[in-house]
Amino acid sequence: MSVAQIWQKNCRLVFEYSVRTLLLRKASWAGTLAFAACLAILFPFAFGTELIQKAEIRHGAFWAINEFVVALSVARLFSVESEGGMLEYFLSTQAHRSALLFGKIFYIVLYLLSVQVPLLLMWVVFYNVPGSVVASLGTRIVPLLLLFNLGTGTIGALLACVTARSTARDILMPLLFYPLQMSVLLAAVSLATLSDPNVVMLAGTSEQSWWTVMLGVPVVFLALGVLLSDVLFQE
Amino acid sequence: MSLVHRDTSFSLWSKLLFPAVIVQLIGWYLGLFWIGADKDQGDVFRIMFVHVPVAWCAFLWILCAAAFAILGFMKKSLFEKMDQSAHAAIDLGTVFGALALATGSIWGRPTWGVWWDWDPRLTTTLVMFLICCAYHVLRSFTPDVQARRNAGQIVAILAAVNVPVVYFSVNIWRSLHQPQTFVRKGSSASSDIGTVLLVNTAAMVILSVVLFNLRRTAVATEEALEAAREGKQQI
Numbered sequence: 001m002s003v004a005q006i007w008q009k010n011c012r013l014v015f016e017y018s019v020r021t022l023l024l025r026k027a028s029w030a031g032t033l034a035f036a037a038c039l040a041i042l043f044p045f046a047f048g049t050e051l052i053q054k055a056e057i058r059h060g061a062f063w064a065i066n067e068f069v070v071a072l073s074v075a076r077l078f079s080v081e082s083e084g085g086m087l088e089y090f091l092s093t094q095a096h097r098s099a100l101l102f103g104k105i106f107y108i109v110l111y112l113l114s115v116q117v118p119l120l121l122m123w124v125v126f127y128n129v130p131g132s133v134v135a136s137l138g139t140r141i142v143p144l145l146l147l148f149n150l151g152t153g154t155i156g157a158l159l160a161c162v163t164a165r166s167t168a169r170d171i172l173m174p175l176l177f178y179p180l181q182m183s184v185l186l187a188a189v190s191l192a193t194l195s196d197p198n199v200v201m202l203a204g205t206s207e208q209s210w211w212t213v214m215l216g217v218p219v220v221f222l223a224l225g226v227l228l229s230d231v232l233f234q235e
Numbered sequence: 236m237s238l239v240h241r242d243t244s245f246s247l248w249s250k251l252l253f254p255a256v257i258v259q260l261i262g263w264y265l266g267l268f269w270i271g272a273d274k275d276q277g278d279v280f281r282i283m284f285v286h287v288p289v290a291w292c293a294f295l296w297i298l299c300a301a302a303f304a305i306l307g308f309m310k311k312s313l314f315e316k317m318d319q320s321a322h323a324a325i326d327l328g329t330v331f332g333a334l335a336l337a338t339g340s341i342w343g344r345p346t347w348g349v350w351w352d353w354d355p356r357l358t359t360t361l362v363m364f365l366i367c368c369a370y371h372v373l374r375s376f377t378p379d380v381q382a383r384r385n386a387g388q389i390v391a392i393l394a395a396v397n398v399p400v401v402y403f404s405v406n407i408w409r410s411l412h413q414p415q416t417f418v419r420k421g422s423s424a425s426s427d428i429g430t431v432l433l434v435n436t437a438a439m440v441i442l443s444v445v446l447f448n449l450r451r452t453a454v455a456t457e458e459a460l461e462a463a464r465e466g467k468q469q470i
Contacts, residue, residue, distance in 0.1 A: 162389050163373065165382035172373055179365040180393060182358070183400065220396060228392070231308060231385050 010095040014103025021080050022111065028080075029114065032073060036119045039065045040126050052127060055198040062123045063189045066148065067181075069115055074156025075173045077104060078164065097229035101157060105225070108153040109146065116145055136195045144191055144214070151184040151217040158225055161232035187213040248448035251441055259438035265431045279345045286338035287432055288439035290360070293331035294398050296443065297363065300324035301395030304388035318384040319458065321391045323451040325370050327443055328394070332364035355404040363401055366394040380462075 001009070022029060043061040044052045051057055081090065090100055120141070124134060156177055163172045187210040193199050194207055225232070266284035273280040300321040307317030339357065340350045351357065370390045377383040 158389070158393070162386045165379055166373060166377045166386070168372075168376040172369070172376060175369040175372055176366070176390065176393075179362045179369065180397075182362050224392065224396070228308075228389055231389060 007096055007099045010099035011103045011106070014090070014095075014100050015106050018080075018104065018107035019110070022107075025080065028076070029111070032069060032115050033118060035072060036065055036069050036115060037122060039068055040119070040122050044126070055133070055196045056193055058127050058129065059192040059196065060189050061127065062120075063148075063185055063192065065119065065123075066112075066116060066188075067152075067178075067185055069119070070112060070149070070152040070156060070181075071174055071177055073108060073112060073115075074153065074160055074177065075169070077108060077157060077160045082164075091233055097233040098226045100233060101161070101225050101229050102222075105150070105153050105157050105222070108157060109149040112149040112153060113145060116149075130198075132197050136197055137192065140191065140195055144188055147214040147218065148184060148188045151214065151221070152181045154218050154221040154225060155180050155184075158221060158228075158232065181217075183213050184217050187211075187217075248445055252445045255438055255441040255445055258434065259442060262431065262435035262438045265434060270427055270431055276346060279342060282338055282342045284431060284435045286335060286342060288436040289331045289338060290335035291436055292439050292443045293328050293335050293360075293363070294402065295440065296324045296331060296447070297328040297367065297391075297394050297398055299447075300328060300391040304391040307384075307388055314384065318388060319454045320451055321388055322374070322454050323447055325367055325387075325391055325394065326450050326454075327447055329364065329367040329371070331443070332360065332367055336360060336364060356401065359397065359401040359404045363394065363397045366390070366397060370394060380458075 040061075043065070047057055047061070052061065123129065156173075159173060159176045159180070163169045163176070166172050190210045191207065191214070194210075262284065266281050270281070272278050303317045303321035303324060307314045307321065310317075336357075339360070343352065344350050370387060373390055374383055374387050377386055
């Protein structure tokens, strides 16, 4: 087997292991979805039920909920492994560290998507999103969600490794995560709002620049992840 | 035997303090009395001779911190020294970042009518500052020295990713902040302003180099003390 094939196999194994663990612990997924639902209910009360109908607020609320969901999910990215002692096992194997990281990133992208699908339905219902908005979002929502998950998931995975040996992870994770992923959130909100037929003009820049940000962030942080993978994962 | 060896490089660099202060005083004199008031902004624009140099120093030291971190990872024999240098550089990046935000805000109030605006340049600078703050929190919450060094160096690299975003934000997004005035072709700024700005920037850079060496020595001393305390506790 070539090095690339071994790497691919390791990556797939980590991904499959994470998915299987998730299937065994469905309460974790259900808990995340319930948390998202709580936030979806919270925002109309925070902004007022009238204001939440405004296109900009509506889109902003959806991505802000996603943001909190990502923060919660990435903070628990290695929790199952560290609780069960599997992390030491992973690290003691010959598997390349970047394969471990990529396996976990692919897993978190899929995990977030699995929460976002029902969340999207909740958002359409709770926020009375008009059919025209849903139709206009239709073509771009999947690439948007995937790129958003990949960007935030990569940053989150890197930070989960960085803060693994810190005593106050619950403080450190959001403190590092929110500033670093701000550009992804900004780009996602802007692209979603731009597609809304009810929004006349959005201050800012062209659609192309925002897509560049959405694509650029995962590329930069994935590259950093590969380069720093040996340092990120240490026994 | 003394705990900390006398650092000869520090003594050498500290000699730069006097010329730095002299050049800075000349720069401030030129900025306050030699240059005339701006026809649009009046005397308010003079704060630029502090704001621009401190912002440049913030960029410089955050980039230097990343360079030290990369060097540390590449050359294991220099790892400890490079970590101390990266720590000192991030300290300076934090202080200069805070000063850039504060002076920008003071300038913004009479010019834009607000202390703060969610403009791309301002927002990205704030993000850069927050990442620097997170670096310090991360270090103080990571008790294991090796893990602290690794995590700190990774965050120093991550912080530098944001520097080009801050720098080019005025070009990428439509911004309230003016674009790069002196780098652009056909710049509207007079050569006198450019000269005074250059003097002030040079002074601030020299001063920051002196401060960096002071801080690096302090970091090394703190670490030596910490190691000595831990050694004493173990005995």
